[in-house]
Amino acid sequence: MIDLNKQLADTISTIVRPLGDHIAVEISGSDGFSFSYHENIPMLSASLIKLPVLLYAYKSAELDSSILEQTIHLDEQKIVSGSGVLQILSLRDWTIRDLLALMINVSDNTATNLLMDFFGIENLQAWVEKQGLVETRIERKMMDEEAQREGRTNWISAHDANWMIQQIFSEKNPLPDDAKAWLLHQQYRDKLPGLFDEKSQPVTVYNKTGEMEEIDHDAAYFFYNGHSVAVTVLTSGIENRQDALFPIQNIGQLIEEYLVEVAHSVG
Incomplete structure (x- = not known):
């Protein structure tokens, strides 16, 4: 598990670091995975x-x-x-x-x-x-x-948004199922779940996006077979929107693949 977590962190790092202060990320998983980059910078x-x-x-x-x-x-x-x-x-x-x-x-x-x-x-x-x-x-x-x-x-910062998305699913005091359903079925799914949302796969993604001119964000809660990951990616000041969507979508796919591998590795 430690090797799997390190591999994921290293891969995400290679995606986000070339974008410098144009991107902020915070990720927290139930199996000990964590990653942060510019997470306390407001955008x-x-x-x-x-x-x-x-x-x-x-x-x-x-x-x-x-x-x-x-x-x-x-x-x-x-x-x-x-x-x-x-x-x-x-x-x-x-x-x-x-x-x-x-x-x-x-x-x-x-x-x-x-x-x-x-x-x-x-x-x-x-x-x-x-x-x-x-x-x-x-x-x-x-x-x-x-x-x-x-x-x-x-x-908002990546840290604050990630805290908020986790609160919706907190074990102690989660929001009701209808509120979770709004996130699960929301109409903007082209970011963190964008590369796999229409495909047959087992991971459930609850997310909320945000966008303005040269602003693209997504905060999501990934869940599969008792394992979960909360992930927030904020981007700002990236002129070509595809250059902003690329890291968001690829991080989402990495998280999806990670959750499946984690669940299978622990039986």
């Missing part, structure tokens, strides 16, 4: 900032289970562009649970903004800080150009 978060919103919502629901069934009315002026489906649907009343599903499953920006309004950006940031996530900042809603002009934006 523009893009849609990975939706992970703390998801976690905060379910932590709030632990105190008041009725929160998830509360209804929010969507006013026309609150619809924003970018990813999502609320901008094309006619329904205007949505439960918190459904907005969370849309935020994760189709990365809906309008749903995210409604949830940020409901829970409060200051409350979300205070919760982030309470968890010790010092490289994550929630300063604005999605597609808020005025906030961007004022210098307010959202940041």
